[in-house]
Amino acid sequence: MYLSFLVFFNFKIKSKMKIRRYKKVHKHLGFFVNNFGFRQPYQLLIDGTFCYAALNNKINIADNIPRYLQAEIKLLTTQCAIIEMENLGSKLNGALLILKKYVVHKCGHEGKPIPGSKCLLSMLKNRNESHYIIATQDRDLQSKIRLKPGVPLLYLHVKTPVLEQPSAASVKAATNKLSALCKSEIEALQELKDKNGLTNEEKPKRKKKKGPNPLSCKKKKRSNVQSNVVKRERQIEAEKVKRKRIRISKHQNLQVQAKPKLFDYILIALAEFVGTATLLFLSCTGATLGIQGAISGMHMSFNAGLAVTAAIQMVGHISGAHINPVVTLSAFILNEISTIQVPIYIVSQILGSLAGCAFQVIVTPRIYIDNGGESPAGFVARHLTRTSPTGALGVEILLSIILVFSVCSSWDHRNSDKQDSVPLKIGIVVVIANLAAGAYTGASMNPVRSLGPAVWTNDYSSHWVYWAGPTIGSLIATYFYKYIVLRKN
Numbered sequence: 001m002y003l004s005f006l007v008f009f010n011f012k013i014k015s016k017m018k019i020r021r022y023k024k025v026h027k028h029l030g031f032f033v034n035n036f037g038f039r040q041p042y043q044l045l046i047d048g049t050f051c052y053a054a055l056n057n058k059i060n061i062a063d064n065i066p067r068y069l070q071a072e073i074k075l076l077t078t079q080c081a082i083i084e085m086e087n088l089g090s091k092l093n094g095a096l097l098i099l100k101k102y103v104v105h106k107c108g109h110e111g112k113p114i115p116g117s118k119c120l121l122s123m124l125k126n127r128n129e130s131h132y133i134i135a136t137q138d139r140d141l142q143s144k145i146r147l148k149p150g151v152p153l154l155y156l157h158v159k160t161p162v163l164e165q166p167s168a169a170s171v172k173a174a175t176n177k178l179s180a181l182c183k184s185e186i187e188a189l190q191e192l193k194d195k196n197g198l199t200n201e202e203k204p205k206r207k208k209k210k211g212p213n214p215l216s217c218k219k220k221k222r223s224n225v226q227s228n229v230v231k232r233e234r235q236i237e238a239e240k241v242k243r244k245r246i247r248i249s250k251h252q253n254l255q256v257q258a259k260p261k262l263f264d265y266i267l268i269a270l271a272e273f274v275g276t277a278t279l280l281f282l283s284c285t286g287a288t289l290g291i292q293g294a295i296s297g298m299h300m301s302f303n304a305g306l307a308v309t310a311a312i313q314m315v316g317h318i319s320g321a322h323i324n325p326v327v328t329l330s331a332f333i334l335n336e337i338s339t340i341q342v343p344i345y346i347v348s349q350i351l352g353s354l355a356g357c358a359f360q361v362i363v364t365p366r367i368y369i370d371n372g373g374e375s376p377a378g379f380v381a382r383h384l385t386r387t388s389p390t391g392a393l394g395v396e397i398l399l400s401i402i403l404v405f406s407v408c409s410s411w412d413h414r415n416s417d418k419q420d421s422v423p424l425k426i427g428i429v430v431v432i433a434n435l436a437a438g439a440y441t442g443a444s445m446n447p448v449r450s451l452g453p454a455v456w457t458n459d460y461s462s463h464w465v466y467w468a469g470p471t472i473g474s475l476i477a478t479y480f481y482k483y484i485v486l487r488k489n
């Protein structure tokens with residue numbers, strides 16, 4: 001009995017605190033709406049520190065912040081904030097993933113990134129004309145923002161989002177504006193304030209509303225107090241109804257997924273398996289001499305490139321469609337994937353390679369696969385007849401540098417708005433590599449592209465070239481990209 005009594009009061013106190021919190025937010029937001037022209041959907045400009053804190057406290061930004069502000073919001077960030085997070089290393093990978101999902105607003109530092117806090121400040125310009133609400137945990141940045149008029153500041157206090165009360169600078173700017181208004185405008189404003197419950201007269205009213213101390217054990221006075229309690233209960237109900245009405249669009253709900261779960265890993269493995277199998281099946285069948293009649297180099301080159309395009313289009317949105325261990329290696333070095341994902345990718349690619357090539361071997365008569373033992377027969381250069389192994393190694397290194405560099409550029413945040421035709425672009429890179437050097441080495445650039453055929457024909461001559469070449473090429477391209485192209489400013 002005593003316990004249930006305590007629980008009941010605890011619940012009441014909590015809901016009361018919540019209502020106060022919402023009222024405060026309403027009041028503070030109202031200040032910016034009335035004095036600085038803020039309108040829904042509010043533009044929330046987020047930096048890495050806020051994402052990091054949200055992730056640590058298991059707060060879903062896209063879910064919690066609109067509910068807290070009781071308004072529609074747009075989640076935004078800047079390139080500089082993203083680059084800063086990227087440069088801080090793999091520890092912040094989770095927060096970086098969240099940040100990358102937000103809309104990137106142009107900050108004018110393209111090509112010359114500056115620290116995130118400076119960038120956010122620069123976005124405010126003089127008067128915060130774009131009406132940004134800044135979300136940051138950076139104390140230094142917070143104190144600078146408080147000096148700027150008309151900038152709402154949002155931060156996390158442990159698990160609770162807090163919209164800070166308007167800073168002294170904002171209040172001063174608002175009163176200055178007010179004194180410059182004519183009489184009728186002041187009256188109109190006062191009316192608006194009355195409507196939104198922003199008048200100063202509210203404070204003494206609140207004192208009256210205060211009931212007895214909920215922890216006191218005295219018996220309640222019936223008459224006046226009870227009506228007050230009833231009133232408050234109605235208020236709570238009204239607030240509940242209000243809160244239920246807040247709609248959050250579906251895409252915003254999906255935006256934040258903190259850490260990948262087991263199912264995500266399975267999906268990635270499946271995608272890489274299917275993607276690599278597709279690549280192997282298409283590129284091997286397309287290049288099987290004999291059964292195709294006379295095949296030109298042009299045919300084989302486009303076949304190889306467009307096979308890559310098909311595979312990326314199929315699974316690119318699921319796993320990124322690496323379909324190549326040296327691309328996975330590059331993704332790992334550039335923190336695009338975590339350590340645990342590396343073996344998942346590579347094992348799936350190897351299995352996909354074996355499966356895709358198995359299909360080709362099953363549907364093709366043996367005579368065309370062996371092809372008298374002299375020409376590649378759809379396989380990447382089983383016998384290097386035209387080049388020496390070391391020459392072939394050099395060619396594979398160079399081709400892989402070109403391929404991996406292109407892939408790195410597609411991951412670069414500066415290309416984040418040019419993702420539509422990435423499958424086609426990477427496919428065309430493979431086409432030109434094949435057109436140029438297909439006759440030299442078969443232009444594999446991919447160890448698993450060569451592995452399946454080698455296993456099913458049991459022919460491993462010069463096979464090492466197709467592991468060593470692409471791997472060395474990938475390391476050169478990726479480290480060059482990491483330390484030269486993505487260098488810290």
Ligand SMILES: [Zn+2]
Pocket residue numbers: 078079080081107108109113114119
């Ligand atoms: Zn910037």
